[in-house]
Amino acid sequence: MADRPLTGSNDRSFENTLRDAIPRPQSAGGSPCAACPVRDLSFCNALTDEELDHLNRVSSDVSLTSGQSLFDEGAPADHVYNVTTGAMKVYKLLSDGRRQITGFLFPGDFLGLATRDAYAYSAESICSTTLCRFNRQKLENLLKDFPKVERRLLGIASDELALAQDQMLILGRKTAKEKIASFLLMLSNRAQKSGNKSNPISLPITRTDMADFLGLTTETVSRTITQLKTSGMITLMSGNEVRLENRDALEDMAEGE
Amino acid sequence: MADRPLTGSNDRSFENTLRDAIPRPQSAGGSPCAACPVRDLSFCNALTDEELDHLNRVSSDVSLTSGQSLFDEGAPADHVYNVTTGAMKVYKLLSDGRRQITGFLFPGDFLGLATRDAYAYSAESICSTTLCRFNRQKLENLLKDFPKVERRLLGIASDELALAQDQMLILGRKTAKEKIASFLLMLSNRAQKSGNKSNPISLPITRTDMADFLGLTTETVSRTITQLKTSGMITLMSGNEVRLENRDALEDMAEGE
DNA sequence: CCGGCACTTTGATGCATATCAAAGACAACT
DNA sequence: AGTTGTCTTTGATATGCATCAAAGTGCCGG
Known part of the structure; x- marks a missing residue:
């Protein structure tokens, strides 16, 4: 075979490819702001300043290098994450090592949202990745005051479910x-x-x-x-x-x- | 083979089996009430009378015989259903007829919850089945006033998603x-x-x-x-x-x- | 520049499950 | 009791994909 353009896929080139291909979503008129991680999450569009402010108080940033584990199946589900740059994979394992990746997550996607006490899957970065981390307990308390956010989350969970059903087929x-x-x-x-x-x-x-x-x-x-x-x-x-x-x-x- | 106990499974015996095996869930102290279909749905436990009353106004009962279609993939998703008795299957089809059943639904389970404008799958009864039907638009309007119900729905969608991920594995x-x-x-x-x-x-x-x-x-x-x-x-x-x-x-x- | 490493490609073979075919079992109806 | 239709079981064969094996490719560090 003369051409082999797909080979040579190391971490470095993954990152560059993604950086070009998947720009970080930004809310209209907003610019990235280190002190204000939530403002640039696409799911926060259409939220009021007050709502954003509250979200910020329960969030922080997380950075992962390529191939780094974020959490393992069965660990206490203390946090919810939203991918800001890079990409993640989530998977389940059988005892003999067989693995099923249940999804790939790109900027804007949520991790650990549809989870109760323990994570139902493991999550790992597939390239250099940053995420926005929410304390689950605080986030849930916050939802009581901001039903609009909760509505948004229900829609997100629904979309995820539809994807899962496609994948089953x-x-x-x-x-x-x-x-x-x-x-x-x-x-x-x-x-x-x-x-x-x-x-x-x-x-x-x-x-x-x-x-x-x-x-x-x-x-x-x-x-x-x-x-x-x-x-x-x-x-x-x-x-x-x-x-x-x-x-x-x-x-x-x-x-x- | 001498014994063949599993054969002979027709609709009639399905129904009887289910009627014995899967009693209709009832809220504590409540009794079935034709004029009040919502009261007996398990997901309505812990709701106030006022909330139940509002739910009732947007709900009605549906009866299906065995093997009857409730809706087809792609149809406008006007309603949300909750199974009260019997059992349903939901499935997706490929153009050549290959079929993937994405789930079986029993009393208490929701149908069409994680759906936006059109149903993402077809739904059919596997035995004589009754459901409680909600007008989607009215239900969504109602959620604005009753965030507790919305919270409940998010939890239900999460559980469904976890099941879907197990199924993928x-x-x-x-x-x-x-x-x-x-x-x-x-x-x-x-x-x-x-x-x-x-x-x-x-x-x-x-x-x-x-x-x-x-x-x-x-x-x-x-x-x-x-x-x-x-x-x-x-x-x-x-x-x-x-x-x-x-x-x-x-x-x-x-x-x- | 070379060697090691991770990933991909290609080839040979095997197997789990699909496909094709037919008989068996049971319920419902006449 | 016989007939019919639906579902299940069993057998023979075929095949798509897995498995085993090895070489190719590009990147990186030395």
């Missing part, structure tokens, strides 16, 4: 090729929704992580991506980017048509 | 045997949590539905259950019941140990 009933096609489209749609370029898309995710997300092995992921490339559906570019050459055909493929 | 990374074991334990745990007998458990679900829930075929489900029976882990009883003979061993099996 993918895991239970789709072939390897359909899984990969669905995954690429999902990344593209998500990038578009958060205002980033949706084609080519940045792919800051290793074959192993893709495999553990899609219920496959790294070998099958690799072979399937090669097939898609050979058939001209996608092009692998430098900087861990993938160009979708024929989105309609890819969508048909994802649905098994 | 099952679909993506477990073997057929582990899937069946996990499924039986899930049914048992759920029955226990809603105060019903957890062993033997009622199994009002066809092989086909189990297969579509677990990402298998009916044949594999049947063979695997036969294996579990032969190895003495479970006993199939009359009336669509299954006795878990060794819960610990089953739990180990479900986790692949």
Whole structure:
């Protein structure tokens, strides 16, 4: 094979790719403010200054290097997080090491929201990542005074649930090729929704992580991506980017048509 | 095979099994009241009379026979439902007919809660079923005045999300045997949590539905259950019941140990 | 510039589960 | 009691993906 543009994906290049591709969401007119971490979270748009102020009092910033664990399944769920830059993966493990990644989180996404006393999954960064951390207890007390925030959280949980149901269909009933096609489209749609370029898309995710997300092995992921490339559906570019050459055909493929 | 106790599962016996196994949850001291459908919903416990009264004004009852469709994926999501008696399945379809059941719903469970403008899945009864129907718009208006209800809904959505994540692990990374074991334990745990007998458990679900829930075929489900029976882990009883003979061993099996 | 490391790709083989086919079991209806 | 329809079980075979193995690629540190 002459070109191998997807290789060489180390932490450094992941970070750069993401920094370009996924700008930190900012509220209209606002500028990043170290003393005011909450103001730039996209879910806080449309909140009053008073509400923002209260949120700030229960939040702080967290920085992770690539591959660093944020918390493990079963740990007491003391905090809720919102990704500000970078990307995270959340996963569940079986005792023999089999792993299911239940989601990838990008700027604006919540972590540990749908959790009661203990985290139901482990969370780890897939590149250099910053998060906004909320004390759960304080946040919940605060919700009593600000029902609008609570409404927002219910909507967020609903969206997460819808994604989980899509993923169940993918895991239970789709072939390897359909899984990969669905995954690429999902990344593209998500990038578009958060205002980033949706084609080519940045792919800051290793074959192993893709495999553990899609219920496959790294070998099958690799072979399937090669097939898609050979058939001209996608092009692998430098900087861990993938160009979708024929989105309609890819969508048909994802649905098994 | 001499005994075939699981066969003969028609609608009638499903209903009877369920009627015995899954009594309708009732709030403390309350009795069923046709004019007051909301009062008996378990999620309404701890609400004030005023809150119940308001809920009643936006709710009505729905009855379904076995196998009847409640709504289809993509339809406008005008209503939210709560199962009062019976059982439902929710599923997503691929264009070629492949089906993934994303969940089974029993009394107390919500339908269409985590939904925005259109239903993200189809819903169908698996036996004679009654539901309490809420007008979505009215319910949402009502939430503004009763944040306690909204808080409750957020918790319910969170639980649903946790279940979905468990299911992803099952679909993506477990073997057929582990899937069946996990499924039986899930049914048992759920029955226990809603105060019903957890062993033997009622199994009002066809092989086909189990297969579509677990990402298998009916044949594999049947063979695997036969294996579990032969190895003495479970006993199939009359009336669509299954006795878990060794819960610990089953739990180990479900986790692949 | 070389060697080590992490990730990816490719190839050969095996297996768990799907597919295809048919018989068995039970309930409902006549 | 026989018929019909639905669901389940069992058997034979096929296949998609996993597994095992090894080479390729690019980055980084020495």
